Amino acid sequence: MELFFLGTGSGVPSKERNVSSLVLRLLEERGTTWVFDCGEGTQQQILNTNIRPRRIEVIFITHLHGDHIYGLPGLLSSRSFQGGETPVTVYGPRGLKDYIDISLELSGTHLRYPLYIEEVEEGELFEDEQFIVEAVKLEHGLESYGYILKEKDQLGELQPDKLKALGVKPGPIYQRIKNQPRTVLEDGRVIHRNEVIGPPKKGRKVAILGDTRYLQHLAEVLKDSDVLVHEATFAGDEEKMAYDYFHSTVKQAATLAEKANVGELILNHVSSRYQGDSVEELLDEAQTIFPNTTIAYDFYQHPIKRT
Numbered sequence: 266m267e268l269f270f271l272g273t274g275s276g277v278p279s280k281e282r283n284v285s286s287l288v289l290r291l292l293e294e295r296g297t298t299w300v301f302d303c304g305e306g307t308q309q310q311i312l313n314t315n316i317r318p319r320r321i322e323v324i325f326i327t328h329l330h331g332d333h334i335y336g337l338p339g340l341l342s343s344r345s346f347q348g349g350e351t352p353v354t355v356y357g358p359r360g361l362k363d364y365i366d367i368s369l370e371l372s373g374t375h376l377r378y379p380l381y382i383e384e385v386e387e388g389e390l391f392e393d394e395q396f397i398v399e400a401v402k403l404e405h406g407l408e409s410y411g412y413i414l415k416e417k418d419q420l421g422e423l424q425p426d427k428l429k430a431l432g433v434k435p436g437p438i439y440q441r442i443k444n445q446p447r448t449v450l451e452d453g454r455v456i457h458r459n460e461v462i463g464p465p466k467k468g469r470k471v472a473i474l475g476d477t478r479y480l481q482h483l484a485e486v487l488k489d490s491d492v493l494v495h496e497a498t499f500a501g502d503e504e505k506m507a508y509d510y511f512h513s514t515v516k517q518a519a520t521l522a523e524k525a526n527v528g529e530l531i532l533n534h535v536s537s538r539y540q541g542d543s544v545e546e547l548l549d550e551a552q553t554i555f556p557n558t559t560i561a562y563d564f565y566q567h568p569i570k571r572t
């Protein structure tokens with residue numbers, strides 16, 4: 266599980282930072298990638314990486330401001346040209362379906378893969394064997410959401426010592442024992458999985474928020490996230506400006522991370538007014554409140570380890 270930031274700037278592209286997009290690579294977990302927002306130029310950024318658009322399975326759109334969606338029709342269209350055949354689901358606020366349908370229709374674009382568009386409300390979006398994904402409502406100029414991904418706990422590792430002690434020799438039988446609660450051996454003996462397996466691997470919790478004012482009450486739903494990705498459009502002393510423009514300061518993001526007891530905070534959506542040394546100052550401001558903070562930059566990759 267790895268985050269790959271493609272665009273980390275706010276509003277308009279700059280030479281240093283493209284507009285919003287980031288990818289969660291789940292190659293080991295499910296052989297796919299999930300995309301969060303798709304600002305203009307996202308395809309161009311992808312060309313500089315080893316990300317494969319045909320692996321995209323889900324796209325989450327936080328809100329419909331242009332710096333988060335102007336790259337979406339192009340990416341969907343190119344994926345078709347590049348041989349993407351597996352279905353894609355796009356989640357996002359009301360209006361998303363019109364935006365995509367009209368863009369594709371008026372431009373005469375026909376996708377060669379099934380596309381599902383789900384307009385979201387606060388609450389659970391889906392659950393499968395691996396993940397539960399929820400949307401939380403934020404406060405921004407347009408309807409805006411954060412997405413919270415909860416990975417389910419997974420089976421622990423088989424303990425070869427215990428199996429050997431039971432006289433079970435290594436081989437394909439090990440996989441069978443792991444795959445089912447109870448396995449009957451050739452000699453008629455029964456092996457119960459829970460007796461030969463280590464402790465479960467704890468699932469990870471990842472929260473990726475869209476543009477928002479500081480919302481203290483989010484500490485509850487973000488509680489104990491392994492990673493929180495939060496916008497940081499303004500410096501710490503720009504609280505009024507942040508409020509007026511429906512954004513957050515670095516200090517506010519760090520405060521929320523601290524209150525929610527998250528493992529790591531990654532800041533993105535940085536205004537182009539901050540460059541070079543002033544980005545370092547933003548980082549200092551955040552770290553005085555929440556030390557385990559990183560400010561993402563374009564092409565920054567961040568593995569999410571199990572704790």
Ligand SMILES: [Zn+2]
Nearest residue numbers: 276330332476
């Ligand atoms: Zn934005």
Ligand SMILES: [Zn+2]
Nearest residue numbers: 328330405476
């Ligand atoms: Zn916005």
